[in-house]
Amino acid sequence: MKNVYPFLFMLILFAAPLSLFNCGHNLSAYQHLRNPQINDIPDQPMLEVTMQGAPETTAKISFKRLYQTFYKMKRTHRDLKAKAPRARWPMSFDTPADEWIGIFGVPLNVPVQDLPEMATEKPEAKIVTWKYGPTAEILHIGAYDAEGKTVDILKNFIDENGYKVAGAHEEEYLKGPGMFFMGNPKKYQTIIRYPVEKK
Numbered sequence: 001m002k003n004v005y006p007f008l009f010m011l012i013l014f015a016a017p018l019s020l021f022n023c024g025h026n027l028s029a030y031q032h033l034r035n036p037q038i039n040d041i042p043d044q045p046m047l048e049v050t051m052q053g054a055p056e057t058t059a060k061i062s063f064k065r066l067y068q069t070f071y072k073m074k075r076t077h078r079d080l081k082a083k084a085p086r087a088r089w090p091m092s093f094d095t096p097a098d099e100w101i102g103i104f105g106v107p108l109n110v111p112v113q114d115l116p117e118m119a120t121e122k123p124e125a126k127i128v129t130w131k132y133g134p135t136a137e138i139l140h141i142g143a144y145d146a147e148g149k150t151v152d153i154l155k156n157f158i159d160e161n162g163y164k165v166a167g168a169h170e171e172e173y174l175k176g177p178g179m180f181f182m183g184n185p186k187k188y189q190t191i192i193r194y195p196v197e198k199k
Contacts, residue, residue: 027174027189033139036157038196041132045112046086046105047073048130049123054097059087062104062123069125070106072116083107088130090168103168105130136163137193139174143185151192158196167195 049065051058063085074080088103105128112127136158140150151169158165172191176183 030139030174030189030191033137033191034141036136036138036154038134038136038158038161038163041135041137043132044130045108046128046130047108047112047125048103048105048128049125050101050103051123052099052101055100055102058100058102059104062102065123065125066104066106069115069118072118073112076116077110077112079110080112081109083109084172084174086130086170086172088168088170132195134163134196135193136165136196137191140188140190140192141186142188144188144190147190147192154192154194158194162199163196164199165194166197169194 047066047070049062051062066085070080070082083106086105086107088105089100090103091099091101108127115125115127118125136154138150138154138157140147155165170193172193174189174191176188176190
């Protein structure tokens with residue numbers, strides 16, 4: 001599994017534009033998650049795109065579509081604020097690359113009922129609600145090729161506290177590489193989440 005993390009997350013995040021990862025949010029607000037926690041997270045309205053295929057291809061296409069749609073929505077919903085994007089990966093990490101399912105999302109901070117008319121090209125964006133509830137989460141600070149250790153810490157914490165993983169692996173990309181520059185990988189910040197339930 002350790003070899004999967006650099007492949008997956010570097011390809012996803014390097015392909016995305018700077019605006020996806022540095023959305024003006026206060027990174028200090030997330031530092032309490034350096035230690036794993038189980039929190040009751042409210043459900044979140046999302047602008048979502050789902051694609052099947054190799055992550056290095058689907059992530060780039062999906063994030064592009066999401067933000068094209070998002071910024072067109074802002075023309076009529078001026079209170080919309082760009083927030084850090086997220087992705088859910090429901091497949092096992094040993095799934096062949098062309099069978100991967102990526103569920104990519106951008107949080108919506110105000111109610112939006114209708115999407116703007118967009119070109120007919122795929123993938124299609126839609127408005128959904130991501131369900132949460134009891135969720136184990138941890139802040140990973142550093143390069144993506146070191147993320148496997150953080151995932152192991154979180155999963156051990158889940159087990160030791162009498163819980164089990166009850167859904168897809170989720171990432172929230174607080175800070176990462178931009179469109180033109182990698183930045184310092186040691187300063188990347190990513191929240192890793194798993195829905196949990198009591199054993």
